[in-house]
Amino acid sequence: MGRQNLSRRAFVFGSAAVAGGVAFGSYAEAAQTATASDNPLTADLGPNSVTFNPWVEISPEKITLIAQHADIGQGVGSVQPIMIAEEMDLDPGQFEIRFAGPSPAYFNTGFADEFAPFVAADQSPAAEEARAATLEYLRKTGLQMTGGSSTIPDTYQKLRVAGAVARETLKAAAAKRAGVAIADLRTQSGHVVLPDGKKIAYLELAADAAKIAPVLDAKPRDPSQWRLLGKPMTRLDVRSKVMGELKFGIDMRMDGMLYASVKLNPNKGQPLKSYDASKARTMPGVKKILEIRNGVAVVATNSWYAMKAVAAIDCEWAPSAYPSEQADHWKVLETSFKPEFLGKEWRKIGDIEAGLKTGTPVEAEYRAPYLAHQPLEPLNGIGHVTDKGMEIWVGHQSPQFVQNIAAAAIGLKPEQVTFHNQWTGGSFGHRLEYENVRVLAEIANQMRGTPIKLVFSREEDFLQDIPRQIAIARHRGSVDNGKIVAVDLQLASTTPLKGLLERSGIPSKDPDGQLAAGLWNVYYDIPNFRGTSYEAQGLSPSTTWRSVGASTAGFFTESFIDELIHAAGLDPMKARIAMCNVPTYRKVLETVAEMSDWKGPLGNGRGRGVAFVEAFGTPTAEVVEVTKTDRGIRIDKVWVAVDVGKVVDPVNFENQVQGGVIWGLGHAINCELTYAKGAVQQTNYNHHEAMRIYQCPVIEVRGLENDPKVRGVGEPPVPPAAPALANAIFAATGQRIREMPFNKFIDFV
């Protein structure tokens, strides 16, 4: 610890996002990172064991590889160890996996790319220099966080280098022991192979390897030599998940543990005024009723008793600081397009006012509501407070901030909080927030000596879910002589990234870079262009939701571009390809056109829409095909082309892309969160359904590898889904839907 005083400057670099990007830099740089002097694995290293860097530990009994990020379903617990195993010539089954503890050694290099004030497609020397400076800053701050689609971009280079350093050092140790030249050695299946064919297991070499200097100039192999990566491989966690054997955070148990559930003020962030627990006190299984800062908790002998009892407590709450009724949230947004609420004019090309006066004007207003994250595993955690400090078992994306938040809640120092990350049943941004951590610390502190397992009821999880930003866009443009001559994009929104940072202890006065995502990174040749964000004040807190700013701005921008293309009398696909000014991105559009055999209007109540968005550095094009039926719109098929530079884990890649499309479509058609009396009205999945299997289309995916950088894929497939669907509905029906959820305006089969 100690290096986590992350100043806001780190984020000021960021014009675009907490984002993907890539671990660029030389091998030497990566190797330096890989052998940081503060390697956290050295602290608990057993006898005759060796650790080469923060990701590899070998004892005489076992090889342990560290997954540096949190596994939120995106496959971290598989692909990160496999990147190391590839270089070490280890086979699945020959190593154990452990999630990283809090340490600046695990700082996220992936955030560097888009913190720099350049759009992703700009890979000019000036842009790269700014990114290198940002990387240095991130190194100093030591920020360890999962997010921004950075699983692969952060670790592609450093984990392969970490594996190569381990391999070459083991070879050096074997060479010394056997008295042969390193060059005559090779490695295979967890062994060093000597020239005479004899094998020495890595486990046997651990003690020797600990005595020699690590081979820092080890280079990772060329992808043409990969055994595991780049090929269809079985995720390491698939079998245990299918067999029901994998323990998620919510499945953990401790000896002597009691169970807790909570009722917190649904007026987010406000305190409890008073409560009456007389009914709860005598209910079965109840051990204790506790008052905590913003609510009440029941400790009981099982989760269900705790949930039943806490539901029976009557509470009087302090009112919300934001408008209590949803209509007033929209009113605040409507009046936020004013200079005093200006976030930033992110990009300006040509003469926008003159351009808008040329040709035929087009204007449109779009809306996107608050949304919940609601991964299927509700918020939970186990906490154990003793006189020495607190131990906490919880699945979370920000280990250092978990320590800070828990420590601050109960008057400890961050280093007195021992954090054990857990497998999680999804996140989508939910597990970047802290309500369960803070509440668990308070309860466990009042129950000192007893391990406490906290489980939020689904209803409580909905009520406390800090939502996706709400936004309105007012876009203007003009077309002339079959061309788009001006595009003026303006949106007013709540601030997801600023909100998250503030709650993480890093308040910022700078404009929220996530409001630029999907607004300024528009890669069409349009002679007059402007993208501006306004930041609405006094509304519900908001946070990062799978694809963050691009989930709203991507819908607004690509819907509006489609309206302009139609106004200019052009074909939506051909026009986008013709206007696209980044060759690799044009290829993405051309690929999706080829996959879908795009030939213009389909007729007979069928329609296709296309959308293209770059998010977190990853360009994604999607075509959605729909049919208008007697019972409503049926989504038949989706084609997706996405360029990630390198497809490292092909099966999981396809799974992530399909999942992203389903996430984008499901929420666009079916979901909104609305406030009444200060609380959200949707408190279970029947009110916030997203997509079920009956609505799920066939989704065909193709990964491209033209981008010079290696990119992430967890979030980028989300933003194009909603506009591609809206554009398809327009093509099929002539009805232009400008507000999510779409089911307010049209039925879906």
Added chain:
Amino acid sequence: MIELTINGTKHQVDVVPEMPLLWVLRDELGITSPKYGCGVAQCGACTVQIDGMAVRSCQAHIGEIAGKSVVTLEGLEKRDQHPVLQAWIEHQVPQCGYCQTGQIMQAISLLDLIAQPTDEDINEVMSGNLCRCGTYPRIRAAIHAAAAKKMAEK
């Protein structure tokens, strides 16, 4: 005390009869493949078999199922060779995996009902099982593959 048969083993539990089977399994007996997702039969993550039928264990009060036979995913016969589980592994269905044990228990029930389900049958029977990660295309493929496997074994 209430007596229950879970995966062929008899258990005595000392809880109120209104307590849902889900929480008895998870918290009282430590059987964790049935997951808590919604508590109101909206997500299907808690699906188990009671007397051979797929049931949402969050809705089954323990007092009403005394004497019946409960099977969770842990208790499936020949689990390692089970065609549905095999298909789930081969098609790499899980992402986060939290809903999958419930999906699998529901899919087993579907294939007991309809040996060769169409996509429409799958939509009909599997729509109560929510997946937030979006594994539906793989769930469909795995169910078709499992159906083919079961036919081949006959």
